[in-house]
Amino acid sequence: MATSPPGSSAGSGQQGAHRGAPHPSPRHPRLDPLADRYAARTHGMKSSEIRALFSVVSRPEVVSLAGGMPAVTALPLDAVGSMIGDLVSGMGAQTLQYGSGQGDPRLRERICDVMALEGIHDASASEVVVTVGSQQGLDLVTRVFVDPGDVILAEAPSYVGALGVFQSAEARVRHVAMDDDGLIPEALEEALLDCRAAGDRVKFLYTVPNFHNPAGVTLTEPRREAIIALAEKYDLLVIEDNPYGLLGFEHEPLRALRARNSERVIYLGSFSKTFSPGLRVGWVLAPLAVREKLVLATEAQVLCPPSLTQYAVARYLDTQPWREQIKIFTELYRERRDACLESLEALMPAGTTWTRPDGGFYVWLKLPHGLDAKLMQPRAVNALVAYVPGIGFYADGSGQEYMRLSYCYPEPDQIREGVRRLARVIEAELDLHSTFDAVDTGTFRAVRPDADGRFSGSGTIVGPANSNAYEDGR
C-alpha cells in the first residue's frame, strides 16, 4: 500500500477547520476579551515545533541541530557591506523608496539567470514575482488557489512552514509517502484516485524535490518524469519549492520540474540559502495569468517587497562572484554533512536509521522501535543537544519516531559533540524502554508492524522495516 491502509487515518490527516464546522472554544475567554471574535482560521493556528525551541537553542552551551540557519558569516561581509552602503548613498532615491508590487525588473531578470542553472531556460522576468522570502511566495500561491476545506497533497514529512501556511488557509493536507528517492509516484497516483473517489478537490501538490526539508532526500530523474506525467494525466497543479537546489554535494543540479512543464508547475525560489536569509528575498515563477493574481495578492499583503533588499541582491548578482560563493557554501556544508553522518555511523545505537543527503541542510533520523522524539526532547535538552521532533512535519499527528537534524550551522566539532550527546540520550531511552518493555507507561504509543520502506508513519528509511506509530488525525 502506498500511503495509508484502509481504515487508517494516517494518510489522509486533516488540519484546519472546514467551512461550517464548529470551532474549538477559546480556552481562557476571560484572559482574552477578544477571544470570541477571531476568524475561523485563527483558532487553528499554533506554534511550530521549531519556534518552541528558539529559547533553548540560543543558549550557548546547547549544541543545536535544530535550526536551519545558513552559514552567512562565510560571506565576504566587508565587500557586501560596502556594496549595500554604496547602494543607499548613491541610489537612495530608488533603494529607500517604494517599488512595484511585482518587484524590481532588474532583479527579476537576474532571477531568470539563476533559474537557468537548474534547466529553466524559458522563464521571462514578466513571469516572476519577487516575494518576502519564498515563505511569502507559498502563502501568496495558497491564498490565490485555496479555499477552506480544499485538499493539498504534500510529502510525508513536509516542510513545517508550509504546513503552517496550509493550516492558516484552513486547507486539508493529505500526505503522500516518500522514500530515499523522494516522493513516490505510485503513492501520488493513489492519493489522486482516493481524492477523486471521495469527491475532494485537490488544489495542488506541494513538493520540495531537492535535498528535502526535513527528509534530506532528492527526487530522482525518472520520478521527476513520472510526476510530471501524473500532473498531465490528472490535471494536477504542482508547487515546486526549491530553496536548496544549488547546494548539491555530488553532482550538477537535476532539471527542475518547472523546466519540464511550464503550465502545470509554479516554482518557488529563494536567495536565503545561496546569499542571505536576513534580506528575505524570494520569488515565484508562474504562468502570466497566475502571476497577475499573485501581484494583486502581494499588493494587498505588503504593497511591495523592500526596495533596499532587492537592490542588494541584484547588485550582488551583478558585481560579486556569486557562483563561487555558492561553491564555498557547498564545500562548507559538505564538510558538516560528513561530520554528521560519520558521527551517526560511529555512535548511534542499533535500530536507529537516517537518510544520507547529498546536498542541503538536513538529516532525517528514525529512532529505535518505540521511542518518541518529542517525549525524549526534554532529556535531550538536559543533555545540551537540540533537534526538531518529527511530528511538526506531519499534518496528521504522525512522525513521533522521527527527528530532523540540521548540520548547516554548527562547526564540525560541535556537530560531532552534538551527535555524541544525542546518542547517549537515545541509549538511555533504550535502557528505560527495555526496563519497561511491553508495558504501556503512557510514554510509548501503540505501534503497528509494516513491511514497507516508507517515511510516512509507514516504514523505515535506510534500515530494515521495524515499526510504525499512528495517532488519530487531529
Place this chain on the structure above:
Amino acid sequence: MATSPPGSSAGSGQQGAHRGAPHPSPRHPRLDPLADRYAARTHGMKSSEIRALFSVVSRPEVVSLAGGMPAVTALPLDAVGSMIGDLVSGMGAQTLQYGSGQGDPRLRERICDVMALEGIHDASASEVVVTVGSQQGLDLVTRVFVDPGDVILAEAPSYVGALGVFQSAEARVRHVAMDDDGLIPEALEEALLDCRAAGDRVKFLYTVPNFHNPAGVTLTEPRREAIIALAEKYDLLVIEDNPYGLLGFEHEPLRALRARNSERVIYLGSFSKTFSPGLRVGWVLAPLAVREKLVLATEAQVLCPPSLTQYAVARYLDTQPWREQIKIFTELYRERRDACLESLEALMPAGTTWTRPDGGFYVWLKLPHGLDAKLMQPRAVNALVAYVPGIGFYADGSGQEYMRLSYCYPEPDQIREGVRRLARVIEAELDLHSTFDAVDTGTFRAVRPDADGRFSGSGTIVGPANSNAYEDGR
C-alpha cells in the same frame, strides 16, 4: 442623515464575495487554464486605481499629483548609507541572518519611544510586532479577525490599500461618513445600530485619525473621546492606522486613540513616512493575546521580517537625529502643501472645493457639479497632470466627483504647474458640460441634492452643499 439615505446603497456598500454566493465566471478560460481553480477571494481581486496610473506617472513630462511617495532624498543619504554598510560589515552574522517572527527586540523598544510622542506611554516591546510595512500589519490583523462576510466599518473615503486587504478577506465594508473634523461619531453610532439591527457582525472599525489618506483631515480631540466612548458602549474593536501622525504642520500631535484605551484599540505604525518606505518597516501594537495570534500569522506569511531593514531602522533611531529629520520632512511638506493650496485657491473654477490639511500628504478635492474624476482622467493625462480618482477610496462605487491630490513628492513649482494644468482640464470639462447641460450623455451620472456637509457621496466639504453622486453598489 449620517451615512446613507433609506433605500440607498451608498452607505452600506459591500465588496468581496459572500460565503456561498456564486462567483463571477472567468472571462477567458481558454487563456488561463487554471481559471477554474482559484480561491473565492481571488475572483474579487482587482487592480487599484493607483496601480493603473503607475505607467503614466513615471513619464517625466507628467506632473504627478497621484502617488504618495515620501521625499526620501531629503534624508542624509551618505550618513544612512555608511550606517547600513557598517551594519552589514560589522554585524553580518545578525543582519544577514533569520530573526524572530515578532521582530528585533531592540527595534521594538525603540518603537515604544516613537509611540510615546503621540501619548502612548504604557506600551511594552512585548506587545509590538514588527511588520513588512504597516500594510502587512493591517493584513495580519484582518486575517486574525475577519471571516468572509464579516462587516468592517471604514471611513468614507478610506485608504485604498486597506480596501484591498478587506476585499481579499472577503469582508463587507460599510462606510461611515466624515467631515472636516474627521469621522463623525453620530454616523458611527448609526452604523453600529444598523448593523446590530441587521444581525451583521462588525469585526472592527478601521480609521486613519491623523491627516487622513485620502481626505487630508484630522479627527478632533472631542471626537476622539466620543469614538472611544462608542467603542466601550458597543464593544467595538478599533484599528488605528497612523502613518502620518508625526507629520503635522500646525501643532503637536493629538493623543492617539490607543493612548486613551489599550484594550479596544490596535495601533498600526510605520517608518515609511518618517524615515524610508523602501525598508518596509512597520508595526502593530496589540494586547498580548492578540499579539500572540499576530506572530503566528506573520510566521505563516513571511517567517520573519527582514533583519537588515530592522537593524537599519533601530540603528538610525539610535545614532541619527531622527526627530530633527522629521522636522525637515515636515517643513518640506508644509511648503508643498502651501504651494498646492495657494494654487488651488488662485486657479480652480467656482464650484470646486477641497480640504485644507494641516499635516500629511493629501488634499481631497471635489469637482464642480456633474463632473466625474475617473471619466476626466484621460483628458488630464493628455494635459500632463495625474491624480487619483476618488472612486478607488470607496468600497461601494461612490466618490466619482472626488479626487486625491498628493503634494508630498513634486517640488513646489511642479505642484503649481500641475494645479494650473488641472484647473484648465476642469474648466474644459465645465465648458463641455454646459454645452450638454441637462442632457444625459452617458458621461455624467444621476445626481441628487443634499443639504449635508459630508464626503461620502453625501455633501460638499468646504463650500456650500451642491450635489451628490450615487452608483449602485458593486
